[in-house]
Amino acid sequence: MSWRTPRTARRRALFIFPRTPGAVTANDAVFPFPLVGLSQLAAYFEPDFEVRIHDETRAPLRRLPAADLVLVTTLTSTAARAYEIADAYRAAGVPVVLGGVHATMLPEEAAPHADAVVVGEAEPVMERLVADAAAGRLRPVYRAETRPDLDDLPVPAVHLLSRRHRFFMGGIQTSRGCPQRCNFCSVPATFGRRLRVKSLGALDRELAALARVTRRRLFVVDDNFTLARERALAILELFRRHGFRWMGFSNLAVSEDEDFLRALRRSGCLSLFIGFESLHAHALFHKNDRYHDPAEMRRAVARIHAHGIGIQGSFIFGFDGEGPEVFEETAAFIQETGIELPAVNILTPFPGTALFDEMERAGRLLHRDWSRYDMSHVVFEPRGMTPAELQQGYAWTLKYLASPTSILRRLGRRTVDTPYFLVANFALRNAQTRLARRLWNPPVQADLESRGLLCRS
Ligand code: SF4
Numbered sequence: 001m002s003w004r005t006p007r008t009a010r011r012r013a014l015f016i017f018p019r020t021p022g023a024v025t026a027n028d029a030v031f032p033f034p035l036v037g038l039s040q041l042a043a044y045f046e047p048d049f050e051v052r053i054h055d056e057t058r059a060p061l062r063r064l065p066a067a068d069l070v071l072v073t074t075l076t077s078t079a080a081r082a083y084e085i086a087d088a089y090r091a092a093g094v095p096v097v098l099g100g101v102h103a104t105m106l107p108e109e110a111a112p113h114a115d116a117v118v119v120g121e122a123e124p125v126m127e128r129l130v131a132d133a134a135a136g137r138l139r140p141v142y143r144a145e146t147r148p149d150l151d152d153l154p155v156p157a158v159h160l161l162s163r164r165h166r167f168f169m170g171g172i173q174t175s176r177g178c179p180q181r182c183n184f185c186s187v188p189a190t191f192g193r194r195l196r197v198k199s200l201g202a203l204d205r206e207l208a209a210l211a212r213v214t215r216r217r218l219f220v221v222d223d224n225f226t227l228a229r230e231r232a233l234a235i236l237e238l239f240r241r242h243g244f245r246w247m248g249f250s251n252l253a254v255s256e257d258e259d260f261l262r263a264l265r266r267s268g269c270l271s272l273f274i275g276f277e278s279l280h281a282h283a284l285f286h287k288n289d290r291y292h293d294p295a296e297m298r299r300a301v302a303r304i305h306a307h308g309i310g311i312q313g314s315f316i317f318g319f320d321g322e323g324p325e326v327f328e329e330t331a332a333f334i335q336e337t338g339i340e341l342p343a344v345n346i347l348t349p350f351p352g353t354a355l356f357d358e359m360e361r362a363g364r365l366l367h368r369d370w371s372r373y374d375m376s377h378v379v380f381e382p383r384g385m386t387p388a389e390l391q392q393g394y395a396w397t398l399k400y401l402a403s404p405t406s407i408l409r410r411l412g413r414r415t416v417d418t419p420y421f422l423v424a425n426f427a428l429r430n431a432q433t434r435l436a437r438r439l440w441n442p443p444v445q446a447d448l449e450s451r452g453l454l455c456r457s
Pocket of ligand 1: 178179180181182185186187188223224275
């Protein structure tokens, strides 16, 4: 594991996506999420380095694999685990680079655990970092002065991902940045508020590479793929030409454009991931759309469904003004509208967001145990209910939506893609029920039931 390796051997760079030991998350599926970011950065190290990507969500690191350089990405919820891995490698004399969204937001916290911290988007500093690593002279901080032109990025090294990462779906990023200002979201701080895009030529090359190593199913990881309509239409044609079925992030406004919906479906769109956020607090974040009440949302869902496109709907609990009645109301909305793949989360003030600063100023943060800043645990004082009620209401909703009866009922609207959504729901079900069981609080459940706020589950 020494930094110096024989002259003839290539140096070994190991990328690690950490996971907190024993953690259970609601999105632990049989097939892991495609690691688009890490495979993108890994491409800078080939062919000079021998590169591996290790995803702890698939297999915890029980012993440290041999490496000459270790690069660990950080989310807030995995920061402590990332530091633990980093400390172990450094104790063994292996240099460590920390990057990712948490290290970007709190570089001074990450610095004592690393030889180098990458702040912000890594690509503009990668060539320098690779050269410094090869020379054994890492700098303490790599901070990009500019945001990268996405056409300058190498084709992601998807061949380095495990078969399991590629089997269910590949991933692609066609743009970065989001002009919205949702106060809980770190995307504008991480990628900026201006939409930057990859050219069609670059995407064509990337899709050709993905077609060779995936089953032609694709997750478009852009934060809002349909934001720039004309550009999206051109990309849809590429998806169609390469024969991909795909899913990606969008918003409810897409439901107003029949031609666009037709083009989405024709291009192989399986489902759109839509942030409803909250049935009553939606207006806080999406001021310019008209989906400020559940009836409008219902009509939008129906219009999208009418084109044979499924919906992965994201809902967040704990906004100011929401009381404990929100759980049953949201679950009923999901079931009645037939949202195929619901994702429920607890509002989480991540460091670096406006929400974190607001909560900190107001003294509403309960603690700074980052491992519980995972959108499944309550880490702040809500306004409309107690922390225990928010925690239990979340567990109840998770359990309710993951029950076989609920899954089969909401998928009752049969389409050609129903088998896909059945598999996806049941692939997530185990983790969701395990998490609900772990969080379950019988006295709070009994109290909410006695007040008519939650039915027996
Ligand atoms: S939640 Fe979505 S729309 Fe809002 S800022 Fe983040 S990426 Fe943009």
